[in-house]
Amino acid sequence: MLIGFSARWPHLPVALFVFLILPLAVWGQLLRELGRTTLAVIFPFALSITLVQGFFYPGATHVIFSLGPFALKEEGLLFAYGTLGKILLLAGAGLLLLFSTHPADLILALVQHGFPNALAYIVVTAIQLLPHMQAKAMAIVNAQRARGLETETNLWRRSRALLALVGPLVFSALVDVHERALALEARAFSAPCSKTSLKELHDTREEALARWAIIVLSIAFIAWQIGGL
């Protein structure tokens, strides 16, 4: 990704997407999901950037065709292509990570490389519990609605009804947090020893090697580009 961004050759980001991200997606059997989501993310960008830059790129001179006062210009299109290529690469790589790695696994990997355990726990539970908190909020809203929350016309009564809605949500969240904290203690969460893991993240020598290769290559490429200026 760094390579794609720092390159001056405008085709590189697109080339990286086609020859790196897509094969990886095929390998991980994620092509359809990735393709669909990438398109959905990219399309609005593509439309607006092509139109705006194509017609209004400052200092562009090579007119391709004109439509009344508007003229589609080559430099603008090229710029749009370059930008889109980068967005495509960014979105593709980001989505690939998202689809191929569950957040819990990602965090487990981070912890095994020294990321603090408690912090990791907060991140994972936030991701995992969010849908459940939403479901609970909806259940309370529905329960209050069933008691006529919206049929009240008087403003004072309505605001009181709203309070009746917020109250249980906040209260149950507080009780939950408290009980959750105790339940974590009961599972020895604060035991002072170093933790182990049931799940094995097999990090083979090849994978470690690949990681280092990527880092070294990226640094080398950026250095080359900057030096080439």
Add this chain to the structure above:
Amino acid sequence: MIQLDHVTYTYPQAKHPALSDISLEITESSLVAIVGPSGAGKSSLCALLAGFIPHHFHGILQGRALVHGQDIANTPLAELVTHVGYVFQNPFTQLSGAKLTTREEIAFGLENLGVPRLEMAERVDRVIELFSLRDIANRSPYEISGGEMQRVALASIFVMKPRVLVLDEPTAQLDPLGARQVFEAIRTLTNTQSVTVIIVEDKTEWIATFADRVITLHEGRVVLDGSPDAVLTSPLLAEIGIRVSHYTQAARAASRHRLWPSELALPTTLDKAIDGFKRARKKYENLG
């Protein structure tokens, strides 16, 4: 195993103590039930046994509380939880929230204790068998029924090998089927494993059938302590607002009309009630 000497505990800012001058000893009896009206101090007693009082709830603790000869107040919570396991009422809030499968969820406590992977896998698989959780072992802990979730909670604690298990109304939020599954799991534990179970429960018929000892709390004090038959038929229960078994109520009403054999204690279960009424009928037939 557990010894309380004149323990009194008051929550921060509370006017009255939640536990008042409690002295009791729990040895190797396998199943101890705690009953009492709401606010009697049942959960507070559980919290004390697990060390949440005084390590999590501050406030004023007087008297002496020992688990395995160790003073609860002077032993770190992280160590206490390996002696005394705690299962809460709400199965949902007990899930760690960090695990994708039931099997990993059960392993969470062992991971925190730093148990080596091979031993951990072996212990986890053993409790999965013990609690019949194999079908849901690879499912998400959030996509199972309440009864299953509570059994996972039980397994997640039991896998840490506590000598004492404290269960605070473990079936209160479950439907009848879920409650029955959890009760069966508890029976499996007390029948096959050497662990002392202390359970807060209001289903008196169940207690009468399976408990070895019943402790009754009222306003923070122990008011009755003894065998299920003795405690659960005490007239005091109704006075302090504890639901008494229908069989006991029926027999007490019958005895006022001399329809219950006077030499027999009041029944706590259906079987005992039927036996008593059969004996009463025989008496009448002999008379007539």
